Amino acid sequence: MRLIPPGARDTSRMLDGSNVCGQGCPGSGAGGLREEGRRGETWGMRSLWRVSVVLGVLMTMGWVQAADRTVLLVAGRPSHPPGMHEFRAGMLLFEKCLGQVPGLKVRVASNGWPTRVEGDKRVDDEAAFEGVDAVVIYADGGGGHPAIQGNRVALFDRLAKQGVGLGFAHYGVEVPKGDPGEAMHRWVGGYYEHQFSVNPMWKPEFVTLPGHPVTRGVKPFATHDEWYFNMRWVPGEKGVTPILVATPTDKVRKGPYVHPAGPYDHIVGSSGRSETMMWVHERDDGGRGFGFTGGHTHGNWSDPNQRKVLLNAVLWIAKVNIPTNGVESDVSDADLAANLDPKKR
Numbered sequence: 344m345r346l347i348p349p350g351a352r353d354t355s356r357m358l359d360g361s362n363v364c365g366q367g368c369p370g371s372g373a374g375g376l377r378e379e380g381r382r383g384e385t386w387g388m389r390s391l392w393r394v395s396v397v398l399g400v401l402m403t404m405g406w407v408q409a410a411d412r413t414v415l416l417v418a419g420r421p422s423h424p425p426g427m428h429e430f431r432a433g434m435l436l437f438e439k440c441l442g443q444v445p446g447l448k449v450r451v452a453s454n455g456w457p458t459r460v461e462g463d464k465r466v467d468d469e470a471a472f473e474g475v476d477a478v479v480i481y482a483d484g485g486g487g488h489p490a491i492q493g494n495r496v497a498l499f500d501r502l503a504k505q506g507v508g509l510g511f512a513h514y515g516v517e518v519p520k521g522d523p524g525e526a527m528h529r530w531v532g533g534y535y536e537h538q539f540s541v542n543p544m545w546k547p548e549f550v551t552l553p554g555h556p557v558t559r560g561v562k563p564f565a566t567h568d569e570w571y572f573n574m575r576w577v578p579g580e581k582g583v584t585p586i587l588v589a590t591p592t593d594k595v596r597k598g599p600y601v602h603p604a605g606p607y608d609h610i611v612g613s614s615g616r617s618e619t620m621m622w623v624h625e626r627d628d629g630g631r632g633f634g635f636t637g638g639h640t641h642g643n644w645s646d647p648n649q650r651k652v653l654l655n656a657v658l659w660i661a662k663v664n665i666p667t668n669g670v671e672s673d674v675s676d677a678d679l680a681a682n683l684d685p686k687k688r
Contacts, residue, residue: 419482477508484517508660513638531632532624547589560669572618
């Protein structure tokens with residue numbers, strides 16, 4: 344796919360090198376370059392100048408065209424009352440928002456995992472993961488976390504070794520400690536551990552944002568949600584970069600938490616400490632991951648900055664260049680109301 348700025352001439356022949364002075368160019372010899380005179384040199388310099396101009400325009404627009412990249416968004420099964428844990432609606436909303444990113448293909452798998460029918464049974468469809476550059480899971484976690492069922496940990500380990508980016512949102516950052524927790528350490532550097540981490544409903548104010556591609560275009564914001572904190576990090580927090588950080592009040596630390604109600608002494612005793620609600624992770628093998636602990640309340644995706652930081656993270660783990668102003672997207676009330684799971688009130 345070519346990206347040509349409005350009103351600009353298609354210079355892609357220069358970008359792919361087919362029209363840079365070589366054999367057959369005016370004044371070229373057997374090696375494709377004039378050894379004497381200024382004509383060939385001047386032509387070549389003009390070509391390079393034109394290439395730099397085109398690349399500069401693309402950089403200004405925020406995109407440099409690259410090979411197609413593919414992201415798989417895995418939405419969990421219906422969960423919680425209406426307006427909460429709207430995994431399918433959320434992922435379809437992200438798909439829409441990412442639709443304007445050049446060279447990016449986005450697929451959504453609903454109901455917890457990609458599956459196919461084999462005989463009279465529905466089984467995992469591992470082919471859905473072939474050729475993907477990133478996988479994001481937004482689903483219920485704990486013992487029922489979709490990525491730790493059956494042989495899926497081995498699948499994700501293989502994907503990680505191939506350099507595939509892995510991301511987890513809201514309840515999707517929680518797994519049992521032990522082998523599942525160690526897997527999350529490998530994939531994204533941290534996870535929510537039951538009765539070590541906490542899940543209060545509160546409104547952290549994300550005022551200071553780090554200089555990182557994931558924060559491009561993101562302005563300070565605050566949304567009232569079930570923002571988890573006190574993750575169980577990989578030793579030394581190796582490869583972990585906090586993205587959304589705020590300091591809970593003592594009232595928040597004392598609970599009640601959503602479940603269990605708490606309070607926990609180690610949380611109360613950490614009064615005044617800042618906490619991380621979103622992070623990114625760079626693995627030793629060059630792969631990338633992220634964890635995002637908000638996302639309980641579907642309506643909060645109307646906040647452009649909460650939405651942007653998540654969309655930027657999806658691009659980052661897929662190794663797609665993030666625009667200077669981040670992923671721009673417009674979301675209407677109708678967009679938010681679309682694709683909600685049918686739930687009893």
